[in-house]
Amino acid sequence: MNLKRKATALEGRSYPTVAEIFHDGGTTTKCSALVMGLGNMAHKQLCKGMLFLAAELAYIIFMVRSGIHNIAMLPSLGSVPQAEVWNEELQVYLYTKGDQSILILLYGLATLLLTLIFLWIWRGTLRSAYRAEELDRAGQHVPAFSEDLKSLLDENLYRTLMTPPMFFILVLTILPLLFMICMAFTNYSKIDNHLVLFDWVGLSNFATLFDSGSVLGGTFWRVLIWTLVWAFFATFTNYFFGMILAILINRKGTKAKGFWRFCFVLSCAVPMFVSLLIMRTMLQPEGAVNVLLRSIGVIAPDASLPFFTNAMWARVTVIVINIWVGVPYTLLQLTGVLQNIPTDLYEAADMDGANKVQQFFSITLPYMFYVTTPYLIATFTSNVNNFNVIYLLSGGDPITNLASTAGDTDLLVTWLYKLTIEKQYYNIGAVVGILTFVILAIGSLLTYRNSKSYKEEGGF
Amino acid sequence: MKSAKTRSNVIVHIILAVLAIIWVFPIFWVILTSFRAEKGSYVSTFFPKAYTLGNYVKLFTDTTILNFPKMFVNTLIIAVFSCLLSTFFLLSAAYCLSRLRFRMRKPYMNMAMILGLFPGFMSMVAVYFILKAVGLTEGALIRLALILCYSGGAALSFQIAKGFFDTTPMAIDEAAMIDGCTRWQIFTKITLPLSKPIVIYTILTSFISPWVDFIFAKVICRANADQYTVAIGLWKMLEKEYIDNWYTCFAAGAVLISIPIAILFLKLQKYYVNGLGGAVKG
Numbered sequence: 001m002n003l004k005r006k007a008t009a010l011e012g013r014s015y016p017t018v019a020e021i022f023h024d025g026g027t028t029t030k031c032s033a034l035v036m037g038l039g040n041m042a043h044k045q046l047c048k049g050m051l052f053l054a055a056e057l058a059y060i061i062f063m064v065r066s067g068i069h070n071i072a073m074l075p076s077l078g079s080v081p082q083a084e085v086w087n088e089e090l091q092v093y094l095y096t097k098g099d100q101s102i103l104i105l106l107y108g109l110a111t112l113l114l115t116l117i118f119l120w121i122w123r124g125t126l127r128s129a130y131r132a133e134e135l136d137r138a139g140q141h142v143p144a145f146s147e148d149l150k151s152l153l154d155e156n157l158y159r160t161l162m163t164p165p166m167f168f169i170l171v172l173t174i175l176p177l178l179f180m181i182c183m184a185f186t187n188y189s190k191i192d193n194h195l196v197l198f199d200w201v202g203l204s205n206f207a208t209l210f211d212s213g214s215v216l217g218g219t220f221w222r223v224l225i226w227t228l229v230w231a232f233f234a235t236f237t238n239y240f241f242g243m244i245l246a247i248l249i250n251r252k253g254t255k256a257k258g259f260w261r262f263c264f265v266l267s268c269a270v271p272m273f274v275s276l277l278i279m280r281t282m283l284q285p286e287g288a289v290n291v292l293l294r295s296i297g298v299i300a301p302d303a304s305l306p307f308f309t310n311a312m313w314a315r316v317t318v319i320v321i322n323i324w325v326g327v328p329y330t331l332l333q334l335t336g337v338l339q340n341i342p343t344d345l346y347e348a349a350d351m352d353g354a355n356k357v358q359q360f361f362s363i364t365l366p367y368m369f370y371v372t373t374p375y376l377i378a379t380f381t382s383n384v385n386n387f388n389v390i391y392l393l394s395g396g397d398p399i400t401n402l403a404s405t406a407g408d409t410d411l412l413v414t415w416l417y418k419l420t421i422e423k424q425y426y427n428i429g430a431v432v433g434i435l436t437f438v439i440l441a442i443g444s445l446l447t448y449r450n451s452k453s454y455k456e457e458g459g460f
Numbered sequence: 461m462k463s464a465k466t467r468s469n470v471i472v473h474i475i476l477a478v479l480a481i482i483w484v485f486p487i488f489w490v491i492l493t494s495f496r497a498e499k500g501s502y503v504s505t506f507f508p509k510a511y512t513l514g515n516y517v518k519l520f521t522d523t524t525i526l527n528f529p530k531m532f533v534n535t536l537i538i539a540v541f542s543c544l545l546s547t548f549f550l551l552s553a554a555y556c557l558s559r560l561r562f563r564m565r566k567p568y569m570n571m572a573m574i575l576g577l578f579p580g581f582m583s584m585v586a587v588y589f590i591l592k593a594v595g596l597t598e599g600a601l602i603r604l605a606l607i608l609c610y611s612g613g614a615a616l617s618f619q620i621a622k623g624f625f626d627t628t629p630m631a632i633d634e635a636a637m638i639d640g641c642t643r644w645q646i647f648t649k650i651t652l653p654l655s656k657p658i659v660i661y662t663i664l665t666s667f668i669s670p671w672v673d674f675i676f677a678k679v680i681c682r683a684n685a686d687q688y689t690v691a692i693g694l695w696k697m698l699e700k701e702y703i704d705n706w707y708t709c710f711a712a713g714a715v716l717i718s719i720p721i722a723i724l725f726l727k728l729q730k731y732y733v734n735g736l737g738g739a740v741k742g
Contacts, residue, residue, distance in 0.1 A: 106589050153644035158560045161552035165615030172612035173575055176583030176590060248476060253469040263480035266487060269722035273672040273691050274714040277698060278490050288489055336657040340627050374619045385579045413579045420585055433582035440577040
């Protein structure tokens with residue numbers, strides 16, 4: 001047994017590789033590589049075998065009818081433009097159906113993905129056939145179809161529970177992502193009018209964005225730095241503020257815990273979308289905040305604070321408002337975790353005479369970091385990708401550099417939105433998306449893999 | 461010793477009071493605005509000069525331009541179904557990853573990690589094309605499309621729930637296994653009831669997302685005004701051509717959609733507090 005097999009054996013049952021099956025398997029097992037399910041049918045698993053065979057037939061029919069064509073069109077992405085043809089009988093111009101590169105790309109990718117899934121099922125049938133053969137040969141009981149079904153609620157429960165979510169993830173997350181990644185290598189953009197027919201252009205979009213001399217390139221670096229600053233502050237202000245608030249509310253001496261929690265949760269109960277729009281209107285030059293400040297005489301009657309009109313003000317404003325929006329959620333999330341801290345740790349600390357601040361730093365914080373590292377990373381990345389807060393609050397404003405497509409509070413994501421939806425520079429948008437990913441991936445994968453909670457789950 | 465304790469208690473309560481006022485203030489303001497008789501978004505006084513219920517009446521009777529009742533029903537349907545689906549997806553993924561050991565476990569976790577790093581709506585345009593290709597972007601099917609959008613990726617954000625399951629003792633599962641429970645029974649009869657806080661957290665967040673999101677809804681609904689969700693409707697009310705007439709109605713709408721969510725939140729928040737306190741200690 002090789003090392004890899006040993007490693008997988010630790011995670012579950014050990015599985016033979018395809019090569020091993022071809023080496024050790026019997027005739028029917030080997031034949032199941034061509035006629036899927038044959039091995040199962042030959043070894044008392046008729047229903048299972050029939051299911052595998054049906055899957056194979058469905059795949060072949062699909063490939064013959066449209067799959068092969070879909071893949072064949074991928075390299076060229078289509079070249080036939082829509083044309084007007086004079087129809088003599090009807091006396092009108094009719095439009096012929098031209099190629100639509102975007103659909104060709106989508107169908108081609110979907111077919112490729114389906115093929116991968118099919119290969120995975122194919123390997124599964126081989127294994128299943130091999131296992132049935134092994135059991136049969138050893139004279140052991142080969143599980144009947146009903147037993148297989150029953151095991152789906154017990155030792156194979158993960159298959160039942162993971163398959164539906166996995167299907168939707170494939171169709172609605174992975175496929176669209178691959179699709180967008182491909183766009184980054186095409187000229188699908190309003191520039192030069194490539195919205196119907198477009199071609200592969202290699203890495204030239206990346207070159208444009210990295211060239212800090214160009215307008216797009218200069219904007220990219222500026223937006224990137226602000227995005228990182230924003231994500232850092234947004235994450236940690238919320239985390240610490242929420243944690244301290246949770247501790248304050250839950251400490252022994254605090255009266256009316258329910259009431260305080262109610263006050264904060266109330267702002268959670270208002271959809272974030274709404275509270276952000278409210279905040280935006282309140283912070284306008286003529287909004288409630290300025291009106292209030294004027295009437296109590298903090299600022300002159302005709303002055304207003306430049307919440308979204310001055311770059312620095314706007315940046316601080318979005319971070320502060322983000323605290324207002326986010327802390328109630330953090331409070332709710334962290335309360336549960338805080339209460340899972342074993343109380344005997346605190347009792348022991350009390351005995352040793354540690355005060356509350358010391359307890360916070362040597363018990364609460366380490367425990368919280370241990371349990372919530374994945375949460376923190378997730379929050380950081382979701383803040384880098386925090387579309388709602390920026391888009392609804394400031395909309396990326398103020399725009400100080402009129403030539404660029406991004407304002408001073410624009411994050412990479414809101415810029416991406418502007419590039420794709422408003423400007424229709426799909427390819428540049430996709431490049432921005434990929435670069436966001438790369439930056440996040442390098443940072444968080446390293447921290448995540450080094451975090452204790454990944455290395456020793458459930459150890460604390 | 462005792463006076464020091466009282467003093468710190470007083471300080472804590474003052475801090476909490478100040479913070480609570482800051483947090484409640486905007487909500488108070490929007491409720492005031494929803495009863496304001498003067499139109500328009502800019503006012504010179506903080507308290508309205510006259511109060512009226514007209515904004516609420518207009519919201520539900522003036523359906524010619526913006527059909528708010530219809531949007532409300534649309535969003536409610538979408539929210540209920542996507543909440544059911546995504547709660548199921550998320551909790552089952554979290555349970556599998558926390559309690560069961562299988563070959564795809566680590567790869568799945570890494571995959572979720574990687575996918576989470578992509579900007580969420582980088583793929584939005586692509587999702588629209590896919591839904592269009594399967595014919596879900598016309599008429600009432602838009603609802604189904606939105607439900608799928610909101611719940612489809614739910615199983616990727618399992619981290620919090622998994623972290624919670626990880627902290628519930630394995631001993632309970634083992635005991636149940638000895639008593640002859642299948643894993644499905646352990647999941648539904650032991651793990652879920654023991655994890656009420658996280659179950660409720662999941663339900664709430666997934667119920668709320670359709671009310672909050674307007675970007676996805678907008679991209680998928682496009683011009684199908686009769687499929688609009690509340691979020692798009694409210695957003696529309698703040699657009700330049702509507703804001704003068706609809707601003708106070710926006711506030712009224714905001715109050716209205718907050719009510720069901722607020723009730724849910726307040727009813728269920730005790731589960732956050734009780735947590736697992738004392739299920740199994742030591």
